[in-house]
């Protein structure tokens with residue numbers, strides 16, 4: 001059975017091996033063992049039910065609260081040749097009945113449904129009458145009242161399962177489950193503790209950062225400038241803050257969108273779509289954004305304010321890097337964030353014990369912002385994992401910043417707070433310290449304090465930020481009142497007495513997340529074009545990870561292309577040739593890269609190529625071997641057959657040989673008129689956008705090789 005599962009994995013998805021946990025879960029399901037899978041975001045949960053759905057006889061029902069994601073999931077499955085559909089509030093009741101009929105007739109292998117459907121008895125009845133072999137429950141933490149996203153409709157799932165005639169296999173999936181939540185889920189669905197497959201919550205490709213007491217606006221601006229071509233999300237706590245940031249970022253020339261509950265649903269949909277389709281780079285949003293997106297190439301998630309608990313933070317931050325490529329999660333912490341969250345809990349309609357629970361979670365979140373040890377490990381401990389070592393790439397693990405002794409400045413702040421009798425907030429204290437001429441300061445006679453103007457060399461903003469830093473580092477605390485006042489903690493008293501020092505690390509400049517391969521942008525453009533033509537999101541054509549693999553392996557044949565992770569049979573049929581053409585063109589224009597490619601080609605186990613190539617001298621580069629055969633009078637087709645390589649590879653070999661100075665008379669291959677036609681087309685549409693627009697402006701029968709030859713002649 002597992003061999004069959006593996007060949008389906010290769011055929012549909014283009015992957016050669018299972019990720020941790022996947023094989024165990026699939027085997028359990030094939031043996032009808034109720035199973036729970038706890039895997040981090042991007043861990044590959046979908047495959048755990050999609051592959052069994054292909055191996056089991058009937059239908060697989062996937063219950064998911066992520067309604068806006070369903071269409072994308074169904075589109076993605078269709079891209080890889082798996083028939084599926086969805087039923088949620090976006091379709092009419094006629095359409096629902098039609099889809100149910102098609103299910104009855106075995107038209108689909110999978111159906112995604114929203115949990116709210118289970119509130120309707122007639123729908124539950126219809127579902128029970130189908131031959132359901134597997135029920136997968138996505139975001140299973142919604143079953144638990146102690147989770148961060150409880151949904152009452154989820155409570156109907158056990159009822160549905162009990163009423164089904166054949167006993168379907170059951171899979172509960174989640175990325176965020178504390179031990180209490182996990183226990184709740186197992187009890188509700190009668191899952192044995194031994195059937196919980198937990199791969200750990202760690203996300204190896206994410207690096208976590210917490211920055212405190214900095215100029216947040218300036219940081220964001222610089223960060224976006226440095227990472228201009230990358231896709232990212234900036235979360236802010238309120239609609240107002242989203243609007244403000246959106247305008248500020250838009251003004252600096254970055255392509256940005258916004259998303260919050262105050263926009264109309266059309267506006268939200270449009271923004272989301274533009275983001276998913278890579279038409280806008282950065283999305284500024286409240287936490288209303290993200291539940292429904294599966295975009296795999298989000299390279300950074302920045303939190304402008306601290307969220308309420310670690311579960312929400314990890315879920316939101318975890319939207320970065322689903323494709324497994326390096327990505328950053330940055331939290332900009334400022335002490336008043338805690339007060340905002342406390343206020344929101346206080347105002348909520350929760351029962352007293354749930355409020356208590358929320359306060360506890362908020363405290364853990366605050367501790368995360370203050371910890372000085374590995375941030376990834378902190379999160380893992382929170383979820384009950386015991387990481388064996390620090391992550392080695394978070395803010396603290398990578399912290400080689402110089403420290404600065406700021407004890408004297410800190411003493412000035414502390415004594416000012418003390419002299420103002422610990423009855424004023426940050427703004428007033430900062431104004432006194434910089435010697436502000438504000439009327440209120442004079443009225444209160446603060447201009448007569450010995451600390452008045454003590455820090456007049458600094459701006460009020462700088463002093464305010466320094467106070468934030470002192471609060472974040474717990475030298476000062478903010479009172480629990482509607483007008484929070486600064487108070488000294490014990491730590492500050494030691495500093496005032498000169499018994500302890502305050503060290504502050506110099507802030508690092510934002511860095512560039514990834515340095516792109518020169519071919520990456522070209523492949524990305526091609527991906528966008530193809531996605532537009534097919535009206536699907538670019539990541540559905542190929543993920544960033546697959547594009548990166550194409551850049552590092554530079555495959556030039558179908559066999560090699562199929563050995564790239566993420567290139568399955570159907571994807572190759574749809575897009576393979578066009579990507580091969582782009583890669584071959586790149587190699588022509590950048591012969592330096594092809595040297596590495598030649599060695600990669602040799603190392604790979606493409607037996608046909610290797611055995612045929614062995615017949616010739618291994619020391620002669622592959623392209624020269626093709627060139628030599630051409631010089632001996634062989635046609636391109638004959639060379640391809642003789643050497644067991646693709647015709648397009650022979651073509652690029654000739655171009656490479658020519659660009660290295662070997663004499664090739666291309667007029668034997670392409671006549672003068674054709675070359676002239678191509679030349680005119682190039683003049684008209686330009687070369688900047690690759691081959692495709694040139695090809696499209698020419699008669700059908702002129703192939704890509706002729707265009708490449710013409711460009712080669714123009715460039716040499």
Ligand code: ADP
Nearest residue numbers: 015017018019040041042043044045046047322
């Ligand atoms: P999750 O639902 O756990 O967040 P997904 O199911 O969306 O994760 O998978 C995340 C990414 O990992 C997808 O691009 C998926 O194709 C890829 N993936 C899943 N399983 C494998 C595998 N065995 N090998 C390589 N990539 C995989």
